[in-house]
Amino acid sequence: MRLFYFPLLLVLFLGCTNLETKRSTLLDFVPEQAEIIIKTSNIEALKGSIHNSDFLQNISKTKTYNALQQKIENLSFLNPEGDVLICLSKQKNDSIDFAIITRFTKNLLKTDSLPDYKEESVTIKNTPITKLMVKDQMFYSAVIDSVFFVSTSKETVLNNFSSTKRDLDFIKVYHATGENSTCSVILKPNQQFLESVFIEDSLNLNTFTKYMAFDAELSQDQIYFNGITQANDSTHIINIFRNTVPQENQIQHITPSNSDGFVSFTFDNFKTLEQNLATFNSKDSITTATALFNDITEVGVIYEDNNQAIVLNSTDVIATQDALLAEQNKIDTYREIDFFEFDNSNLFSETFAPLINFNAINMYCQIDHFFVFTNRKDLLQNIIANFQNKTTLAETQHFKTAKAKLSDAASFLQVVNTSTLQNILNKNIDEKQHISLKGYNASAIQFIYDHSFAHVNGVIGKNKSRALVNSVTEQLNIKLDTDVLNTPQFVKNHITMQKEIVVQDVNNQLYLISNEGKILWKKKLRGPVLGNIEQIDMYKNGRLQLAFATPNRIYVLDRNGKDVSPFPLKFNDAITQPLSVFDYDKKKKYRLLVTQGKHVLMYDVKGKVVKGFTFKSADNTILSQPQHFRIGSKDYIAFKTKNNLYILNRVGKTRVKPKQSHTYSDQPIFLYNNTFTTTDSNGDIIAVDTKGNVSKRSLNLSDNHSLTTTSKTLVTQSENKLTIKNKTTDLDFGGYSTPKIFYINDKIYVTTTDLQAHKVYLFDSQSKIIANFPVYGNSIIDLDNIDRDINLEFVTKGESNSIILYQIN
Known part of the structure; x- marks a missing residue:
C-alpha cells in the first residue's frame, strides 16, 4: 500500500562510495534498510509541534496514522537526552518497521507509571537483547556501545550488533542537516513512503533525485523546510x-x-x-x-x-x-x-x-x-x-x-x-x-x-483572511499535552528581541512556545510554578534566564530549558509565595527572595544565602509576595501578614513602621502616589507614607475584591463593578479574575476576565472598552507587542488544554 508517509510519520512521533565507519555516532547504528530517518534534539518539542500543526493533524485522520500511532505512542516511556534518530522502513508484507536510536542515559527509561509494562532479558542467536511489552505491543531493545536501540523488529536489533558499511553520500547529506530546527529528515534512495510531491505523474521522488535531507520547521499554520x-x-x-x-x-x-x-x-x-x-x-x-x-x-x-x-x-x-x-x-x-x-x-x-x-x-x-x-x-x-x-x-x-x-x-x-x-x-x-x-x-x-x-x-x-482595522483576530490556538495549569505569559527572546509564551500544564510540564506557535521545548518540573516567571541576566551578557519558584524548588532555566547551575535549589519546607527578584541598582546584581510561611530568605544568583539580610521572621504567615519599591534614593521591601505591614530596607531592618494596625486582606502591596497601598479585610484602601502615617479610604468594596495600581492609576474589582480612576463600569454578573494593568506605548490598558462566561474585557484608562471586546478566553491575559509589527497581541487560556494568541489590529 502506497502511503503519504512522511507527514504521517511526523504526526506520529512526532557518486557513491562505500565507507567503513567506526561506531561512534548515532548515524553508525542506522539500519541499512531504513528508508526515512528523522532526527530531533528535542523529541517532546517535536511531538508538541506536530500536535499543533494544522496540516499534519489533517493528515492524521487517515487509518494508517491511527494504526501506526498506537505503536509509537507505546514508546512514550522513553525520556531521551540529546539527539534522537527515528528510522522507518517498509517490510515485504507492507508493514512498517521503525527503530529509535539515542544515547543511553541513566534516566532514559521511565516505566514506573506504565501499568502494562513488562520487560524480559533473552538471548537470541547467542545475542543478549531485551523484550519490552507495552500494552500488548512488543519491542526489542539493546544497548550497544552506550547507544540505546529499540525496534519493532528483533532482526533489526540483532543485525545492529554488526558494523555496517555506510554510503559516503548518505553521510554527507546527513551532516548537512542543522541542529536548531524542529526536526531534520533524510530520505534514502528508492524509499517507498513518499511517492510524489509533483503535479506531473511523470515525476516521482525516487527518479527525481537520490538522497534528500532537509530541516523542517513546524508552526500551527505552516511547515517550512530547507x-x-x-x-x-x-x-x-x-x-x-x-x-x-x-x-x-x-x-x-x-x-x-x-x-x-x-x-x-x-x-x-x-x-x-x-x-x-x-x-x-x-x-x-x-x-x-x-x-x-x-x-x-x-x-x-x-x-x-x-x-x-x-x-x-x-x-x-x-x-x-x-x-x-x-x-x-x-x-x-x-x-x-x-x-x-x-x-x-x-x-x-x-x-x-x-x-x-x-x-x-x-x-x-x-x-x-x-x-x-x-x-x-x-x-x-x-x-x-x-x-x-x-x-x-x-x-x-x-x-x-x-x-x-x-x-x-x-x-x-x-x-x-x-x-x-x-x-x-x-x-x-x-x-x-x-x-x-x-x-x-x-x-x-x-x-x-x-x-x-x-x-x-x-x-x-495555511493563509488567514486579512484582518480588518480595529478587529481582534485569533492568531494561534495551541494545544498542550493535557490541561493548562496556570496563566500563560510572555517572556522576551534575547536573540530576536521578540516575545514568546511560557505556560505549564497539569502534569507540571513547562512549555516555551514561539510567537509563531512552535513549541520550542518542554520541561518537567517538580510542582506548579508559583506566580509569574521572572527573567534575569545572571551572567551580565545579554542572555536571559527564566527564574521562578515551585513549592519546593527555585529554578533558573536557560534559553533551551536547561537548568543553570547551581539551580534548582531544593527546600524541605514549602515555598508559599512566588519568587521575588530584586535588582536594586539596575546593575544585574540580583537578589532572590524566597517566602516560607512567616520566613523570608534572600539568595544571590550563586545560590548562596545573602548573610547581610537580617530579617528573621514575621509575626504570622506572610500573605503577599515581597515587593521592592524605590522612592527617591531609598529602597523599600514590603510584604504583609494578617495584622502587620512590613516595610524594610535592603538588609531587612524596619525602614517604615505604620502608626496604625489593620486586619489586612490577601491583596498585594502597590506603590501608589508614593504610598504603600493595599486593602484591609473590609475592602478599604490602606495607604502608608514613608513616615508611617496611615490613611484609610472606603470604596465600598466587597469581601471578594481585587486591587491593582500603577504609580498614578488605581483599579479595583468588586463583584461585577470595575473601577478605573474613580470611573465605575457595571459588567455582567459573573466570576471575574483579578484585574491587570498594562502600560504600553504611553497608553494604559486594564483587563479582567469573566471566568464563568469565558469573556476577556479590555479597557483604556478612561474606563472605555476597547473596540470588539469582549472576546473568548478563560484566564487573565498577558498583553504586549510580541513581534515586529505595530499591533498588540495578548495570550489567554482557551479550552481546557489550549492557549489562544489574539492580535488587536
Whole structure:
C-alpha cells in the first residue's frame, strides 16, 4: 500500500562510495534498510509541534496514522537526552518497521507509571537483547556501545550488533542537516513512503533525485523546510539542470490567481539543458530543430482544472517572434491580443519530457515578454484578463507569504493551490479519506541546482483572511499535552528581541512556545510554578534566564530549558509565595527572595544565602509576595501578614513602621502616589507614607475584591463593578479574575476576565472598552507587542488544554 508517509510519520512521533565507519555516532547504528530517518534534539518539542500543526493533524485522520500511532505512542516511556534518530522502513508484507536510536542515559527509561509494562532479558542467536511489552505491543531493545536501540523488529536489533558499511553520500547529506530546527529528515534512495510531491505523474521522488535531507520547521499554520538533494548520475531528473545557472522565476506574474498552480523551470543556456535532457532520455542525438527556445530562460506550465498552458519567458521578444514566423495564422483576438494557430502540438513534450507531457497544443499568443501555448481559447482569455487586471498569483497575499520562504531564482519551482495539494496527497494515499485542506492556497517546493547537488526549499502554508482595522483576530490556538495549569505569559527572546509564551500544564510540564506557535521545548518540573516567571541576566551578557519558584524548588532555566547551575535549589519546607527578584541598582546584581510561611530568605544568583539580610521572621504567615519599591534614593521591601505591614530596607531592618494596625486582606502591596497601598479585610484602601502615617479610604468594596495600581492609576474589582480612576463600569454578573494593568506605548490598558462566561474585557484608562471586546478566553491575559509589527497581541487560556494568541489590529 502506497502511503503519504512522511507527514504521517511526523504526526506520529512526532557518486557513491562505500565507507567503513567506526561506531561512534548515532548515524553508525542506522539500519541499512531504513528508508526515512528523522532526527530531533528535542523529541517532546517535536511531538508538541506536530500536535499543533494544522496540516499534519489533517493528515492524521487517515487509518494508517491511527494504526501506526498506537505503536509509537507505546514508546512514550522513553525520556531521551540529546539527539534522537527515528528510522522507518517498509517490510515485504507492507508493514512498517521503525527503530529509535539515542544515547543511553541513566534516566532514559521511565516505566514506573506504565501499568502494562513488562520487560524480559533473552538471548537470541547467542545475542543478549531485551523484550519490552507495552500494552500488548512488543519491542526489542539493546544497548550497544552506550547507544540505546529499540525496534519493532528483533532482526533489526540483532543485525545492529554488526558494523555496517555506510554510503559516503548518505553521510554527507546527513551532516548537512542543522541542529536548531524542529526536526531534520533524510530520505534514502528508492524509499517507498513518499511517492510524489509533483503535479506531473511523470515525476516521482525516487527518479527525481537520490538522497534528500532537509530541516523542517513546524508552526500551527505552516511547515517550512530547507536542505539539499544529491544525485551523481544522469538517471536522476535533478541532473537535467547540471551546468546551468538558475534564473529568476517569473511565471507567477502571468499565472491567474484562480489557477490551480504552476511549474516553472529555468536555465541560462538552452543548449546545455537540451543536451542534459537528451542524456536523461537516452537519446543518441538532439532532434529539436527549432530556434524557438534559443532566447528562452524560463519555461512554465499553468494548470487550470484539466487544462494546461505552456509559457515561454523570452529575453529577446523579437528573436522569439522571428522563430514563430511560420506560425502566423491569426484565429482570434481578445482584448487586443491576437491568437495564432500552432501546428507542432508535440514540440514541448518531445523537447522537455519528463518535465512537460502536454501534447495537445494548437494555439498561442504573446503577452508582454511571455509566449503562451495551449489548446483552449477560454484559458488564454483567462490568462490575458488576469494579467491586464493585475489579478495574477504574484499579486495575492498567500503567494507573497509563501514566496518569502523561497529563493527568487530556482531551477525548478512548483506552486499549487488547495485542490492540487489535495491531488498530490491522493497520489500517496491508497485509502479513501477526506482530508480538509481549506486555506492552503499556496504551497511550494523549489530546487536550486548547484554543482553536484541542489538546494531544496518548501512551504506548506495555511493563509488567514486579512484582518480588518480595529478587529481582534485569533492568531494561534495551541494545544498542550493535557490541561493548562496556570496563566500563560510572555517572556522576551534575547536573540530576536521578540516575545514568546511560557505556560505549564497539569502534569507540571513547562512549555516555551514561539510567537509563531512552535513549541520550542518542554520541561518537567517538580510542582506548579508559583506566580509569574521572572527573567534575569545572571551572567551580565545579554542572555536571559527564566527564574521562578515551585513549592519546593527555585529554578533558573536557560534559553533551551536547561537548568543553570547551581539551580534548582531544593527546600524541605514549602515555598508559599512566588519568587521575588530584586535588582536594586539596575546593575544585574540580583537578589532572590524566597517566602516560607512567616520566613523570608534572600539568595544571590550563586545560590548562596545573602548573610547581610537580617530579617528573621514575621509575626504570622506572610500573605503577599515581597515587593521592592524605590522612592527617591531609598529602597523599600514590603510584604504583609494578617495584622502587620512590613516595610524594610535592603538588609531587612524596619525602614517604615505604620502608626496604625489593620486586619489586612490577601491583596498585594502597590506603590501608589508614593504610598504603600493595599486593602484591609473590609475592602478599604490602606495607604502608608514613608513616615508611617496611615490613611484609610472606603470604596465600598466587597469581601471578594481585587486591587491593582500603577504609580498614578488605581483599579479595583468588586463583584461585577470595575473601577478605573474613580470611573465605575457595571459588567455582567459573573466570576471575574483579578484585574491587570498594562502600560504600553504611553497608553494604559486594564483587563479582567469573566471566568464563568469565558469573556476577556479590555479597557483604556478612561474606563472605555476597547473596540470588539469582549472576546473568548478563560484566564487573565498577558498583553504586549510580541513581534515586529505595530499591533498588540495578548495570550489567554482557551479550552481546557489550549492557549489562544489574539492580535488587536
